[in-house]
Amino acid sequence: MRDPLPVTGAWRPGDPPGRRQFLTIATQRPIALEGGGQLRDVTIAYETWGDLDADAGNAILVCHAWTGDSHATGQSGRGHPTSGWWEGVVGPGRGIDTEHFFVVCANVLGGCQGSTGPSSLDPATGRPYGSRFPVVTVRDMVRVQAALADHLGIRSWFSVTGGSMGGMQALEWAITYPGRVRSLVPIASGLAHSAQQIAWGAIGRRAVTLDPKWRGGDYYDAEPGEGPHAGLAVARQIAQITFRSDGVFTDRFGRQMADRDDTFELWQRFEVERYLEYHGEKLVRRFDANSYLWISKAMDLHDVGRGRGGPERAVARIGAVPTLVVGIWSDVLYPAYQQRHIVDLLSTQGTPAEYVEIDSPDGHDAFLIDTEQVGAALATFFERVEKGP
Amino acid sequence: MRDPLPVTGAWRPGDPPGRRQFLTIATQRPIALEGGGQLRDVTIAYETWGDLDADAGNAILVCHAWTGDSHATGQSGRGHPTSGWWEGVVGPGRGIDTEHFFVVCANVLGGCQGSTGPSSLDPATGRPYGSRFPVVTVRDMVRVQAALADHLGIRSWFSVTGGSMGGMQALEWAITYPGRVRSLVPIASGLAHSAQQIAWGAIGRRAVTLDPKWRGGDYYDAEPGEGPHAGLAVARQIAQITFRSDGVFTDRFGRQMADRDDTFELWQRFEVERYLEYHGEKLVRRFDANSYLWISKAMDLHDVGRGRGGPERAVARIGAVPTLVVGIWSDVLYPAYQQRHIVDLLSTQGTPAEYVEIDSPDGHDAFLIDTEQVGAALATFFERVEKGP
Numbered sequence: 001m002r003d004p005l006p007v008t009g010a011w012r013p014g015d016p017p018g019r020r021q022f023l024t025i026a027t028q029r030p031i032a033l034e035g036g037g038q039l040r041d042v043t044i045a046y047e048t049w050g051d052l053d054a055d056a057g058n059a060i061l062v063c064h065a066w067t068g069d070s071h072a073t074g075q076s077g078r079g080h081p082t083s084g085w086w087e088g089v090v091g092p093g094r095g096i097d098t099e100h101f102f103v104v105c106a107n108v109l110g111g112c113q114g115s116t117g118p119s120s121l122d123p124a125t126g127r128p129y130g131s132r133f134p135v136v137t138v139r140d141m142v143r144v145q146a147a148l149a150d151h152l153g154i155r156s157w158f159s160v161t162g163g164s165m166g167g168m169q170a171l172e173w174a175i176t177y178p179g180r181v182r183s184l185v186p187i188a189s190g191l192a193h194s195a196q197q198i199a200w201g202a203i204g205r206r207a208v209t210l211d212p213k214w215r216g217g218d219y220y221d222a223e224p225g226e227g228p229h230a231g232l233a234v235a236r237q238i239a240q241i242t243f244r245s246d247g248v249f250t251d252r253f254g255r256q257m258a259d260r261d262d263t264f265e266l267w268q269r270f271e272v273e274r275y276l277e278y279h280g281e282k283l284v285r286r287f288d289a290n291s292y293l294w295i296s297k298a299m300d301l302h303d304v305g306r307g308r309g310g311p312e313r314a315v316a317r318i319g320a321v322p323t324l325v326v327g328i329w330s331d332v333l334y335p336a337y338q339q340r341h342i343v344d345l346l347s348t349q350g351t352p353a354e355y356v357e358i359d360s361p362d363g364h365d366a367f368l369i370d371t372e373q374v375g376a377a378l379a380t381f382f383e384r385v386e387k388g389p
Numbered sequence: 390m391r392d393p394l395p396v397t398g399a400w401r402p403g404d405p406p407g408r409r410q411f412l413t414i415a416t417q418r419p420i421a422l423e424g425g426g427q428l429r430d431v432t433i434a435y436e437t438w439g440d441l442d443a444d445a446g447n448a449i450l451v452c453h454a455w456t457g458d459s460h461a462t463g464q465s466g467r468g469h470p471t472s473g474w475w476e477g478v479v480g481p482g483r484g485i486d487t488e489h490f491f492v493v494c495a496n497v498l499g500g501c502q503g504s505t506g507p508s509s510l511d512p513a514t515g516r517p518y519g520s521r522f523p524v525v526t527v528r529d530m531v532r533v534q535a536a537l538a539d540h541l542g543i544r545s546w547f548s549v550t551g552g553s554m555g556g557m558q559a560l561e562w563a564i565t566y567p568g569r570v571r572s573l574v575p576i577a578s579g580l581a582h583s584a585q586q587i588a589w590g591a592i593g594r595r596a597v598t599l600d601p602k603w604r605g606g607d608y609y610d611a612e613p614g615e616g617p618h619a620g621l622a623v624a625r626q627i628a629q630i631t632f633r634s635d636g637v638f639t640d641r642f643g644r645q646m647a648d649r650d651d652t653f654e655l656w657q658r659f660e661v662e663r664y665l666e667y668h669g670e671k672l673v674r675r676f677d678a679n680s681y682l683w684i685s686k687a688m689d690l691h692d693v694g695r696g697r698g699g700p701e702r703a704v705a706r707i708g709a710v711p712t713l714v715v716g717i718w719s720d721v722l723y724p725a726y727q728q729r730h731i732v733d734l735l736s737t738q739g740t741p742a743e744y745v746e747i748d749s750p751d752g753h754d755a756f757l758i759d760t761e762q763v764g765a766a767l768a769t770f771f772e773r774v775e776k777g778p
Contacts, residue, residue: 034653035652035653036651036652036653037652135654135655192644193644194635194638194644195638195639195641195643195659195660196630196635196638196639196661198644198659199626199630200630202626202658203623203626203630203665207596210599210600210619210620211599230599234592234596237588237591238627241585241589241592246584246724249584249585249588250584252584253584254583255581255584255587255692263424263425263426264423264424264425264426264526264686265424265524266594266683266686270591271584272585272587272588273588276591276592293655294655301653303644332721
């Protein structure tokens with residue numbers, strides 16, 4: 001029998017750091033968060049690849065999605081249970097060429113792979129925040145990343161990019177710090193979470209809370225094996241369907257059975273069910289249920305126009321920053337019309353924005369799967385930006 | 390404070406029957422089910438509207454979907470918590486004209502509104518079946534309906550129709566009993582559940598089981614308020630998203646808040662969340678969690694080709710029965726390509742099949758919402774069938 005799962009899949013201080021580096025900010029006074037809460041002693045876990053130019057002009061910030069972390073590229077090993085989530089895009093000679101660029105990726109605020117999140121110790125109590133962790137927004141994530149940029153001596157990024165929530169961060173970067181972003185590549189993302197995206201987020205959160213082992217968010221003291229694994233797994237399975245596509249599921253699984261079916265049983269599984277279970281269990285081993293909830297809420301709160309007089313006025317702040325918006329035709333979660341809308345809005349506000357569509361049946365996850373197309377689009381765009389207008 | 394919810398939303402013997410009539414079959418020997426189980430003393434709850442012709446030639450069978458029941462049309466009242474689910478389609482002068490046709494609708498086997506299902510008493514033990522209820526299939530549902538047709542003296546139906554799982558039953562009727570169906574109208578349905586449809590079904594079932602009050606399916610003895618309401622509500626909310634569409638959610642809810650949002654809280658709700666909660670709670674009051682699971686499994690097992698040498702050979706049994714297949718362009722759960730596929734397959738097998746697409750943004754539920762279009766398509770088709778080729 002396997003050992004019981006740890007209560008949380010979060011990386012904890014004392015675990016092997018792997019390639020992570022750490023910066024702690026807000027040690028003197030807390031950060032005031034957009035939603036009204038505050039945090040102090042905020043740790044940012046990050047990784048870098050390549051060398052920073054003397055004038056710090058070749059830095060690219062890669063922003064991760066919901067369950068990503070700082071390990072954008074590189075092998076698995078001590079401290080990194082999985083290989084990099086953008087392995088095919090970031091590396092020597094790849095779309096984001098680490099022989100040419102200095103690449104930075106930080107675990108988001110609210111995350112669970114070294115940056116401060118719900119599983120971190122609250123300095124006020126010495127115990128995990130759990131249910132007391134404040135709501136954070138994509139803007140809060142970006143503000144913390146700006147402190148990291150300061151620390152690294154990066155006045156402005158050559159580019160900020162990412163898919164899904166990574167794209168939300170990229171947009172917020174260019175809007176919050178227009179002078180600090182010289183080009184911008186949001187992928188499979190939008191200007192604000194739509195009602196359907198909120199609905200999917202809310203449903204995943206409700207699924208976690210159905211699990212009595214979630215204990216209102218304060219489960220960190222439970223015995224091994226007693227974490228909210230079942231709830232998190234179901235939440236992930238829901239998301240997994242929206243991340244892929246009808247066509248890919250049909251091609252890959254069809255109506256194939258995983259279990260014997262000489263007689264019919266209620267819990268007999270089709271192959272697609274086994275696939276979903278596999279993805280649920282995989283996430284549980286490397287992720288924290290509360291981080292899943294808090295980050296999901298941050299995405300639902302994503303709205304570049306909030307407090308800025310609407311989306312038009314918000315994106316007008318981006319100015320003349322060259323922007324490549326990438327969509328995926330088979331994406332049902334962040335449909336391509338939302339990316340085209342970004343381009344339209346940016347164009348009317350005077351931003352040189354272009355649109356590239358990934359030709360992939362893989363749905364939303366194509367930005368993680370079809371890395372050759374994504375990398376090629378990035379490389380072509382970066383080359384053009386470097387040449388200048 | 391409101392009274393606590395009953396443990397199950399099932400109709401139970403002793404509750405007001407409303408318009409229900411009952412037929413009990415398999416009293417001498419049990420029915421052998423497709424999946425290997427068996428059932429005896431099987432009750433079928435049904436309703437009828439209109440008058441049967443002397444030659445019993447004007448009977449239409451209306452088949453309901455997942456959480457439907459025999460109350461296809463008519464007001465709410467004692468025994469019927471909601472008005473008919475196809476109120477706009479079935480009635481005097483409507484698409485299925487009850488002044489012209491004798492209309493029958495039966496609660497499916499496995500259901501919870503009068504027909505035998507998991508909440509019914511097992512005659513062997515005198516206690517609710519619960520977890521011991523056998524898996525039933527759409528074919529089993531149809532076989533039981535055939536016994537009802539015999540009882541009513543209906544040798545052949547003028548038409549069999551229904552949306553979603555109702556369409557699956559219609560297809561199975563024409564394939565299992567080709568001589569007993571003179572026309573056929575499956576709506577927003579398919580020849581077999583696809584991998585993605587199975588995935589959605591499986592996820593809903595898992596959500597129910599996360600609720601500790603589900604108790605492995607044997608919750609009927611619990612105290613009022615202690616039923617698996619939370620799990621069933623979340624399952625319904627998941628389904629509800631797939632039943633509608635991105636566009637309708639955006640138009641109707643956008644990013645409107647239901648709760649105050651001067652500061653951000655994790656459980657603060659957007660309007661779309663309140664809407665989903667409303668639908669979850671509504672279902673819990675009128676439906677049984679186990680019926681939800683068992684019927685969902687029946688849909689996942691839907692495959693007209695099983696044991697018949699594949700879908701081509703299966704539909705070849707339909708022969709020259711005029712068939713109207715109805716799709717909805719905005720349906721993401723049973724996408725229109727699946728209905729066009731039915732027409733293609735039937736046409737190559739010699740069945741006079743035609744396709745009509747409902748022009749509605751309402752998604753899968755358009756067959757329940759846009760009843761004017763659905764009714765008009767049915768009326769036109771029936772008129773043509775009556776005239777003959």
